[in-house]
Amino acid sequence: MGRYKCAYNCENNGDPDVKFFKFPMYNPRKLKKWLVNMKWKDWTPSRFSVLCINHFEEQYIDRTGKFVKLREDAVPTIFASSDEIHKIQTSCQSERMQDKPHSTEASQMTPFESPTNHPTTDGRNIQNKEISQTEEEPAGNKEPKKPDKWRIIVDEGLMKIESFPYFFHGDYCLSQGIQWAPDDNFSTECNNLENVIEVKEPWQWLGLDVRGPLPQTLNGHKYILTLTDYYSKWVEAVPMQSCLPPHVAKHIIDIITHFGYPLRVLSRLPHDIVQKINKELKDKLRITIALVVYHRQTGTADLVTQRLIDRIVSDLIEEHAADWDVYLPAKVFTLCFEEHSKTKERPFSVLCCRGLEPIHSPRGLDYTYSRIKESAFVVR
Incomplete structure (x- = not known):
């Protein structure tokens, strides 16, 4: 789950043992409720942005099926206070410069570097799969729900390119002051x-x-x-x-x-x-x-x-x-x-x-x- 990011001040960022849910990009009204509760200005999630299960009250979590998933009316409500978020926002960029010199070497690449510059194990075994745009696949024995879930078929190899602009601009936890191509003045x-x-x-x-x-x-x-x-x-x-x-x-x-x-x-x-x-x-x-x-x-x-x-x-x-x-x-x-x-x-x-x-x-x-x-x- 290293490519996914959770909310500011969340201790579960990238924790493989914690359940993450993607933003409801397919439902604008529901997405707006999520963003209002997050209290973060001038930010738009991408298809790769997620929140962990700890931001949702138990009443919004469905544990009855094969997979743990969110209920249809689920809205995240558990976040740090607005004061804490503001402090983290102002210091985020300087902290990241100190904390990530050796752990994310890919982020130091220029936006033009080819994905083939990564280790061959990242790019050689690309499988022909579809990247889900939903929180989770429904269990097979469940009754079909309203048809509101679909996918954009992409190469999973792209998900491993951390220097790709989407993974910086699109994730809630990262500083929005970082400029990556393509920008208007690029x-x-x-x-x-x-x-x-x-x-x-x-x-x-x-x-x-x-x-x-x-x-x-x-x-x-x-x-x-x-x-x-x-x-x-x-x-x-x-x-x-x-x-x-x-x-x-x-x-x-x-x-x-x-x-x-x-x-x-x-x-x-x-x-x-x-x-x-x-x-x-x-x-x-x-x-x-x-x-x-x-x-x-x-x-x-x-x-x-x-x-x-x-x-x-x-x-x-x-x-x-x-x-x-x-x-x-x-x-x-x-x-x-x-x-x-x-x-x-x-x-x-x-x-x-x-x-x-x-x-x-x-x-x-x-x-x-x-x-x-x-x-x-x-x-x-």
């Missing part, structure tokens, strides 16, 4: 500009994610594939019956046929899955380049749009569990035609109203596949 402060890739135009760099399994619809769909244009914030979302590489490749080809070739597509899917997707794309498109690039920054280059997509998925499975795939196009259409909170422009206007012609052949790059993986992306 490109002007970074000394190693060769390892920076700036997204300058629409449909240059895309982010690929697969969400699921969701409640199976009458049409047999259980997953959602999303392709996000980092510049325009345009989102393509497609329901899928399976998340196997041939199915993912087919939908990527359909989108390319309509919008043209991007420079490359970043993905946090397991590395072996990315390789199989590229093989399918090469065979069907008759290209020689690896169009999809395994990259750890896929989920953090555009956090705002990621959260909007997550909210759409959660709303769909809550309101239309049996036919969410029918309503998905309208939801995405609305998202692409509303003003984006970061760019203050509509994704449709940026992508489709500026006379851009689709590019019908793969575009070459001045840097290699490995260099793309090790670079940090800066998005407007």
